[in-house]
Amino acid sequence: MKEHRVVLCVDDDPRIRELVRLILEPEGLRVVEADTGLAGIQRLRETTIHMALIDLQLPDVMGYALAAFIRNMTQYQTIPIVALTGAYSTELIPWMAAAGFDTLLQKPFSVQALRAIVRQYLDAKRPEPAPAVADPTVELMHLRRLSREIVHDLWRYVEELNRKTVLMGQQAKLIEEMIIYTIHSIIRILETNERYTAGHSQRVGAYAVMMGRRLGLTQEELRTLELGGTFHDLGKVGVDRCVIRKPHTLTDEEWAEIRRHPALSYELLIGIPFLREVAQIAGEHHERYDGKGYPHGKKGDEISISSHCVILADAFDAMTSHRSYRRALPLPHVVAEIERCAGTQFHPEVAEVWLQELYDRGETLLEETHRQFPIGDEPSS
Ligand SMILES: [Fe+2]
Ligand SMILES: [Fe+2]
Structure with missing residues (x-):
């Protein structure tokens, strides 16, 4: 019988998303794709998903924040969430766990590795999702974790923006100085020719x-x-x-x-x-x-x-x-x-x-x- 389970794949690299689709669709799974964190959140609202594969380095938010966001949604507290990363290090593990990831799949991955991880986590007997009215303590914990992630992300982007603004300002200043220097030189040449x-x-x-x-x-x-x-x-x-x-x-x-x-x-x-x-x-x-x-x-x-x-x-x-x-x-x-x-x-x-x-x-x-x-x-x- 045809399965109707849905895997959300959030990755800004279209080749990765296509690869995930090509591997998982023959397995009877439906793959919905998103190239940014915000697009991922949009897909979550449109479709009920059963598993998420999330790139840690998204262009708008960090994958950690997206995972924490998904975990904070009552209906998704127990679905498997897998981190995709090309830069694995053991230091990532506590961060991934705190954000709510179940495991990690290192890029580039083989057909077998993705198939195995999806089967292992999707078919595993998982606890039932929490009831619609969530325990306020759990909600609060999720919210706290989420706000920490969001603040962390915001600081990262503000710092990045500041760095780029300073750099652009310096470049513009340099160009202005070069133009002024060139005009000064033209004037000097003009005047040295005149007694x-x-x-x-x-x-x-x-x-x-x-x-x-x-x-x-x-x-x-x-x-x-x-x-x-x-x-x-x-x-x-x-x-x-x-x-x-x-x-x-x-x-x-x-x-x-x-x-x-x-x-x-x-x-x-x-x-x-x-x-x-x-x-x-x-x-x-x-x-x-x-x-x-x-x-x-x-x-x-x-x-x-x-x-x-x-x-x-x-x-x-x-x-x-x-x-x-x-x-x-x-x-x-x-x-x-x-x-x-x-x-x-x-x-x-x-x-x-x-x-x-x-x-x-x-x-x-x-x-x-x-x-x-x-x-x-x-x-x-
Ligand atoms: Fe003049
Ligand atoms: Fe003059």
Whole structure:
């Protein structure tokens, strides 16, 4: 007579489940399969089972927890539960016993071994299952064991998750640093080719950060500001070299060529997700407070406060560095120029904090910054 007894096989390896099915079905048993602990619990709810084969290393819960869960169900207190494991050690035995396993079958197993173990345990005279209303003490013991297992599992997964999150964070940080390093290198190459702009980008970054500090920006905003200041002229990589190097007056076409660089800086940076705000600053560094700048003629608060810092820092460094047609301007001259342009070219509040910085320690500030990021050569005549 055909048997209707059911064996639940929970294993994430489909080859193992298929092997169990191929061996047990000719024996007249029905095999129901599950690839995770949760799927196993689902099968238990759908079907009455008579035996369970459980892999100890399931992707979602440990096999121990699943065995303990099954044992905690009144109707399954006495069914045979067999652990499947490829990594057997005698240390596992007390854990398996505590979780409610009857025995263990080591993987890979032979047809005979599986057939023998199923026959031995399924055909053995086993005590009747407990009555529907279980002894509360036994229930409590099962629940305690189950909660211990679940807490153990949870800790294991939390630890694993933390480890992976830390690892991913470290990798993302490394990639960000590599991108920043690469852009710095491009800027350095650009500037070493230019006699008069050596160190310009780094000085602009440094001045902008000093302004940002006086304005009370956060550490994160200061970091973005530093990168915005340092990368503002990146777009010059896409501008005709001959025009950039031309020492004398530029034609209208040549000016148009030069004026492409803020938009190019923006385009180059906007594609890098963690540099979006930096791209914004670089794209706005030739705008003006009064709306007479380029490329978009934005004005006032349409331009971010960080961009206003870089606009002023850029102009300040241009005035305090040598150019092919003039030497660096004296500080009092530069201060007078900033005072004159506050509220037109420069944001009045940014100009005010910077003027305060210059009144307080202008010469020292210039000396220190030029020592750290030396300016280019003086013009020969
Ligand atoms: Fe520029
Ligand atoms: Fe610049």
